[in-house]
Amino acid sequence: MILPRYDRRCGWYEQLDSVSDFPEITTDTHVDVLVIGAGFVGCAAARRMAENRPDAQVLLIDAIKVGQGASGRNSGFVIDQPHKRDLESHDETLKQKIVRLNRVAVEYLETQIERYGINCHWSHAGKYQAAVGPRGEQHLAHYESLLNKGGETYHCLSKAEMRDVFGTDFYSAAIHTPGGALMQPAALMRGLADNMPKNVQVAERTAVQAITRTSQGFEVRTGKARIQCRQLILGTNIFTAELGFMRDRILPIMTFASMTAPLNDEQMQRYGGRLDWGITPADHGGTTLRMTQDRRLIVRNSYRYAHDYNTPQELIPTIAARHREAFDQRYPQLNDVAFEYTWGGASGLSANFETYFGELEQNIFASCCDQSVGAARGTISGMMLADMAAGLKTDLLRDMQQVSGNPSRLPPRPLLRIGVPLRLAYERFKSRSEV
Ligand SMILES: Cc1cc2nc3c(=O)[nH]c(=O)nc-3n(C[C@H](O)[C@H](O)[C@H](O)COP(=O)(O)OP(=O)(O)OC[C@H]3O[C@@H](n4cnc5c(N)ncnc54)[C@H](O)[C@@H]3O)c2cc1C
Missing domain, CATH: 3.30.9.10 (D-Amino Acid Oxidase, subunit A, domain 2)
Structure with missing residues (x-):
């Protein structure tokens, strides 16, 4: 199984003055919702789930430090317009839905940046x-x-x-x-993780190695512990295939x-x-x-x-x-x-340039293949995954489902290479x- 690694090269992350430490999970743990991957999708999903269900215990884990993955390494554009194939679409209603969803994401990020005073050069x-x-x-x-x-x-x-x-x-x-908007992505990701609601626990350097379904929900094995949970949200993007889902699609x-x-x-x-x-x-x-x-x-x-x-x-x-x-x-x-x-x-x-969003299997929710515009799209996807997992039925969730699709099967890997x-x-x- 390939796991994420950090190479100490990313300018955004290396410039951070100080970085807080979220301890690794080393003992067996039981939570209501486990969010795997603390990028745009995972951070938004964990926060929104905590807002939807203040009584639920939410655990957000990442294999590396928050901000070291793609969400902390990008160019820092939080884009409201549809991108590439979506922009070319003749369906103006679909495009308007994407713009609306992206703008909700921009607003959600901005609310947190203002509320917690996150210094991430947001403009x-x-x-x-x-x-x-x-x-x-x-x-x-x-x-x-x-x-x-x-x-x-x-x-x-x-x-x-x-x-x-x-x-x-x-x-x-x-x-x-x-x-x-523009921002410093590693500073934004750190700021989001540092200011999670009380019922979200964050853990870093906690790589998931296997997921097994149990009668109560799931048992998730990491290097040092087993995590039991009722629902799973995968914010692992390209690594989702390594966890056994969306193989040959990403x-x-x-x-x-x-x-x-x-x-x-x-x-x-x-x-x-x-x-x-x-x-x-x-x-x-x-x-x-x-x-x-x-x-x-x-x-x-x-x-x-x-x-x-x-x-x-x-x-x-x-x-x-x-x-x-x-x-x-x-x-x-x-x-x-x-x-x-x-x-x-x-x-x-x-x-086929489709983005996946939805319930992969009962109680496993995921979003991936964002076509490299994940700052806004990943944020709104994470928010909507949490709404879906909480059983909410909103106009935004309906729109999210309508603008998402089914990534087609890729040719075999040797051909891709x-x-x-x-x-x-x-x-x-x-x-x-x-x-
Ligand atoms: C150089 C560059 C420039 C870009 N510029 C932009 C831009 O300007 N604007 C924009 O919108 N997008 C941009 N993108 C794309 C954007 O960064 C991604 O779309 C976005 O980060 C995807 O977010 P995500 O939360 O889905 O996934 P990720 O950010 O990839 O997060 C997935 C997380 O899952 C964790 N993980 C994976 N496997 C495991 C496991 N087994 N156990 C525990 N944790 C695991 C990873 O460590 C990672 O932190 C750019 C990308 C790059 C590389």
Whole structure:
């Protein structure tokens, strides 16, 4: 069984000043609801379950430290708009439902950030989608037509505005959508775990090795203990298959990011742009770029079929070189600014781009294959899993079920190991102007 590992590379996590410690479960334990995986799905599910059932004992466990998994390693966009295939859908009602669900997730996160004073650089910066050259501009024009159809507000930037915000002339066109938020993901995840309701116990470094159904519910075996519970919520995303569910349905895809040290005053002058913004590429295979509130530039690109789920360390120099090239193209004036961190992280896609949400088997609830937009989608999924497990019937839950689907079966693994890298290389080639 493959378990999550942490490699001490993620810039977001490594920057945290201090990290609280939630003890490992070492003695046999009995709880009402066990939530496995403390990412966006698991954290939201545990909190919402505690809110739904204040009398229930909820246990939230993770194999590694909270914030070290994909939910603490991403680019920090909490996106309200539908993504990729959902955005392309001709079903406007479905798209509106996704936007509504994502916005509920943004609000839920923001309520906790405000209530508990979580310092995670949360801001309503919205999102830029930017193009380089005719191919990207074509994608951007299509994106604009979809925004128009959905009645969304947006702003097309002039060349001067792009220079003023991004500090570079690299992009030929850009659109800003005001919804959604930016944040420091590892700080957010730690803050969420540190401020769980009283009836949620959090445990770290507690990896689940086996799940067995019993007459009372389930017995879950970890390295050092057995946990008995009545209901199970799996927030394990790509690792769900390792626990025996959704086998051959989840496509684990890894992507990579590099982060500079904070720019000093003189470098900021040479940079010439603003703080706190994020660009996603108009052409999907391109580069995501962020400037943080604390003056760090972040580059994300490159994909890999993550059959082994964790990041192969030997890949890091090659990836860092690619990120360097993307950075130098955008910021030749900052060629002395070094990357402080380079890391990888994997999230779940599916062959037919469907996201799974629901009751896998009686009293086992799960959400996975979020198509790599799990900050908002994972949060609302976790909330709705808890509502489902508590037997609630709400409009939001109905909408969640309607926008989710059934990830199709993947080809056998040996074929995936040949086919997926070829497809990813082809996508990278097609998007080369934006990498
Ligand atoms: C570099 C990068 C950039 C990204 N950028 C964005 C972005 O800007 N915006 C966005 O919305 N999404 C982004 N994503 C995707 C996003 O991070 C994921 O969609 C999201 O984290 C999925 O959340 P989750 O809770 O479903 O799963 P995860 O965050 O993967 O959480 C699953 C948890 O389960 C735990 N676990 C697994 N197996 C076991 C076990 N056996 N026992 C106990 N615990 C276990 C893991 O340790 C992990 O913490 C990005 C991803 C990467 C890698």
